[in-house]
Amino acid sequence: MGEEVKRVKRIKAEGKVVMDYSILTKFIYEKDSHTIDFYREKSSGYKALSKVLTMNPETIIDEVKKSNLRGRGGAGFPTGIKWSLRSKDNRPKYLVCNGDEGEPGTFKDRLLLSRLPHNLIEGMIIAAYALSTHIGYVYLRGEFAKEYRVLEAAIKEAYAARFLGKDILGSSFSFDLYLYRGAGAYICGEETGLLNSLEGKSGRPRIKPPYPAQFGVFGMPTCVNNVETFAVVPWIIREGAEAFANIGTEKSGGSRLFSVSGHITHPGVYELPLTVTLRELIDKCGGVRDGKKLKAVIPGGASSAILTHQEIDVAMDFDSLVKAGTMAGSGAVIVLDETVCIVEAASIILKFFEHESCGQCSQCREGSHWLARIFHRIERGEGTTSDLNLIPEICSNMAGQTICAFADAVTGPALSAIKKFKKEFEEHVFLKGCPFKINNGPNPNGEKELSNVF
């Protein structure tokens, strides 16, 4: 066993996450890390805010640009650039934190919300100051009850300490922060769906342009960022943009929280620099569970294309993963071992997408429905060879044709599954059943035995 794995095991046994480049996770598991006193005493909390209040907003935005911070919500858009695109008219402006965390495999925002709420609050106040915004909302997914209570208490603490409210710390800047709770809909994670939901409507995404920066919540200029994106901002201001940029690659700065789940020895949230490769990341998490062999990895949440076990020597930054034909998404790494039937796994993901499509674009509504049906049919042994050709055809009608990126997200797992594991699909069709079930449960040698069928 490598030293690193031993260390990980020890830290895990103590109930802590790995701390390699600990911008966020250094104190995350310490008792009371969610309180304002802890935050101020142990992690220089709200020092960045005092610094910022004497700075020119342009300078702050430049710092964020220089840090190469890219949004952690999914699209990886450079945060500094997003902030610099702010509307400069004098309409009221809004700041919104996307805490809808719904991408299957992702659970890092939930950890941040319950353990480090003040990092988020301070990050939002700094962003508000930089963007001359006086009202902010944190949109939490409806299922987050404990996280809601923690954040509610943290916001109260911040008001009491005069970090929120009127004339923050004696300056002339005021900012109010409110919580808003969703009610269960994955599509509310898409930023314009979220804004509609915040207005009390169904969370259907809006046609863009106009972009939220011009026409956001209540028709006013709005900036939306992910929980993790806001939460690293205080560190960047405190330690300097350069320090942050140095940790990452040329185009994406800093470390990132990876949510690692599935067949991994030590599932959990890991903070690692963006230069880490997928193979290293899996090793750091103790490798595949129960000494099994790796079969495939979903590297960026359920919307990302599947990678085979031969494709894991790829760096986990945004650009490298795009080059590898997939995406960094929300940083959710889902590990599948050799016992997994890819058809069934993909079928579960597609069932999810079918359920969550908001239905306003016909390509997406129909496409995700048919994909889910076809995958399910193949898995049950009722698929035909023409079904196998139908899958790419449906996908080509979906990608790039719709109001939001959801439809593209559906095609990621569908296309990569059939392209990279075609043989497994064919076996389902020819055997008229799932080879993993015909052999009475998961069979690690299934692949070998079954090749005799052909």
Add this chain to the structure above:
Amino acid sequence: MELSEQIKNMIYEMKEQFLSDEALLIPLLRAIQEEKGYISFNTMKDAALFLNLPLKRVREVATFYTMFNKTPVGKVHLQICSNISCWLRGADHLVHCAEKRLGIKLGETTFDKHFTLSSVECLAACGTAPVMQVNSSELTIHEEYYEELTESKLIELIDKWAKKLNELNELKQREK
């Protein structure tokens, strides 16, 4: 007007947070469900009247979001995550166990109206999969997560809640 004073006050207090009163609809529906366990057609009417919105809007929103129950659910609502990471860690087996213990199928409610069993999508707790979320106004359990669930833990929980519900029932009977 059926809305309780408590709910009305809560909504009045939230008014200053939003540019438009429409934004109060989701908090209002959430509050109704928390109090009553589900959102009936009649309470939708009350909500529409209260916020001065067309009933159609209220119905549309109530049906769009999956957390809103439009029909009554059991006193304890078990929601097992069936998405990818939980599935990889045996969620479907847990569903089978719950079905067997309760004598119902996924999506059904027990005859005594004590339990409803549902499957839900990813709950953002995949690192501690498999996960179940539980709601019960009766037992004051609000969106509680049960993580790293095993067959025995699940059965233990179900039995514990069944016992509690029976005790509550007996108490009510005696009060009568």
